[in-house]
Amino acid sequence: MRLNSPQINLITRACMKASRSLIRDFGEIENLQVSAKGPGDFVTSADKRTEKILIEELQKAHPEYGIITEEAGVINKSNTKNRWIIDPIDGTMNFLNGIPQFAISIGYEEDKEIKCGVIFNPITNEMFCAEKGNGAYLNNARIRVSNKKEIKDALLVTGGPKRASKIKDKIFSEYVNVSNNVANVRKFGSAALDIAYVACGRFDGYWQRELNYWDIAAGIVILKEAGGFVDFFEEDTNLPLKKNILATNSNIHEELRELINKKDIE
Ligand code: IPD
Ligand code: CA
Ligand code: CA
Numbered sequence: 001m002r003l004n005s006p007q008i009n010l011i012t013r014a015c016m017k018a019s020r021s022l023i024r025d026f027g028e029i030e031n032l033q034v035s036a037k038g039p040g041d042f043v044t045s046a047d048k049r050t051e052k053i054l055i056e057e058l059q060k061a062h063p064e065y066g067i068i069t070e071e072a073g074v075i076n077k078s079n080t081k082n083r084w085i086i087d088p089i090d091g092t093m094n095f096l097n098g099i100p101q102f103a104i105s106i107g108y109e110e111d112k113e114i115k116c117g118v119i120f121n122p123i124t125n126e127m128f129c130a131e132k133g134n135g136a137y138l139n140n141a142r143i144r145v146s147n148k149k150e151i152k153d154a155l156l157v158t159g160g161p162k163r164a165s166k167i168k169d170k171i172f173s174e175y176v177n178v179s180n181n182v183a184n185v186r187k188f189g190s191a192a193l194d195i196a197y198v199a200c201g202r203f204d205g206y207w208q209r210e211l212n213y214w215d216i217a218a219g220i221v222i223l224k225e226a227g228g229f230v231d232f233f234e235e236d237t238n239l240p241l242k243k244n245i246l247a248t249n250s251n252i253h254e255e256l257r258e259l260i261n262k263k264d265i266e
Contacts, residue, residue, distance in 0.1 A: 003116070003131045006061070007108040011084075011118045012129065014057035015104050018050045019122035022089070022104070025049070026123060029098045044089075044096065047071055050104065051088035058084050058106075068241070070214050083109045085217035090119075091190030100124060105192035107217030117218025119192045128196040128222050136225035138200050145228040145249035146201040151259070154204035154252050157186045157194045161210065171209055178207070178259045195219030195247050199226035205248035205256050213241040229253045233260075 025046035051071050058067070066079035069086035084106060089095055091102030100123035107117035116131040128143070130136035136143050148154055156178065161171045179185045186203070188194055191211055197203045199222045223230050229250035232243050248256055 003129060003134055003137065005116060005131055008116045008118070008129060008131050010058060010061050011106045011108065011116070012120075012127070014054050015106065015118055015120040015122075015127070017057055018053040018088070018104060019120060021053065022046060022050050023122050026095065026098075026100070029096065044092065046095070047089050047092065051086065054086055054088060054104070054106065058086075068214060070212070081111060085109055085114070085214050087192060087212075087214040087217075090192040090215055094189045099189070101188055101193060102190050103192045103196070105214065105216075105218045107214075107219075107221065109217065114217055114221045117221045119196045119218050119222060121193060126196075128199060128218075130199075130222040130225035132221055132225065134225070136199055136222045138196075143200040143226050145199060145223070145226050146204050147251070148204045148249060149251050151182055151252045151255040154182045154256075155184050155186065156182050156205045156207070156256070157188055157197065157203045158206065159187055159189065159191055159194065159208045159211075165210060167209065174207075174209075174260050177262050178256070181259055191215035191245075192219055195223050195230075195245075198228055198247055198249065199223045201249070205246075205252055207246045207256060207260060209244040211243045211245055213243055216243060216245055216247075219247070223247050233257070 048071055051069055064079060066083035067075040087105040089102050090105045095102040103119045103121045105119045107114045118129040120127045128138050161168045194206045195216055196219060198206050220230055230247040232245055234244050246257055
């Protein structure tokens, strides 16, 4: 891999360290203590342990950096110039059910732009990473988005809605519009891996409403460096960490946007 900024080295080291206990926890899934965090959403002791290790490792090098992380919230709030954006386990539901489709996701943001990021699935041992200007990689191999040109041939991925969603009808009607016009749609349960899979050409595009910034922060730079296109729609300036994402191989981007905006179900 030809990425070697201090930040990417730090992130990969932190991921490798945290993944050791995560792999152990995954192996003992039945003994995990599960507590209800809210409807349709669980937090495990593994989540918290992983997050603690990641924060400790990253803070060793830069105690002054800001951190936005799913479980602990915001650390060093006043530092908005340099921030780590962390999801210790993205795909918790999969993790809890013994499905090896989850990942640690860490993005490094400088002046509000994600400069590098890592998405690591410790079970399949796939590490997606990228640095702005230096390309995107899956383990040691350079990755690129698919070359598919026509949306009718595209394999897409999406996620949600959560049980508590207030816009289920809208989300389902968008799903119907899209699925009537593409080859097929998958739902894999990890937003971070969903984007990473677009970056390496497994999927041609991904869209989803009601995400959080930490779900997809690392994925933004990975997808862009792999030649993809990502943008956000219907942003609410009062809720900057809430995201509705559209992420594609770039060829099918506008067509997918039109399908999502379409009001009438075909
Ligand atoms: C979730 C996953 C899932 C997405 C949810 C996220 P979590 O993150 O990314 O794919 O549909 O919206 O909250 O809770 O597993 O970290
Ligand atoms: Ca997540
Ligand atoms: Ca999570």
